[in-house]
Amino acid sequence: MTESDAYEKTFRWELDFSLNLGETDREFFEGLKEKRILGKRCPDCDRVFVPPQPYCDDCFARTDEWVEVEQEAIVESYTVTFRQFRNMPEPPYVNGAIRIGDSATSLLHFIGGIDYDEPEDLIDAVSSGTAVEPVWRDDREGDILDIEFFRPVE
């Protein structure tokens, strides 16, 4: 036994659970069903948040105005995943922090519509600042994956 083994414990959790999404997330997901991307605006600093948040993290003001944002988006940052994680797609895949419309915040989502044939080329397939747009599923059910992925704008 090595010294590091002595401190290693193995645990296994397999949980089925549900969460009450709350009003803000529920409204956002309902919008996705209709191919609308909704954010909330802070009444004090005027910033828009996508995904919506019930309070402004800067002013601590309640964000009670809903706004539909333009679906033009940019990749703020991204990562390429080469290892399998539970409940995630078969790798490789690219995740990005996507800033949609005039949002002050970013949404984490998949980036598709790029060449996945040469996995080592994925690192250069997008960059910070790449313009992207959502690709909508035909059968939407009020879930973040109603947007299948974001793809670079031609």
Ligand SMILES: [Zn+2]
């Ligand atoms: Zn604010």
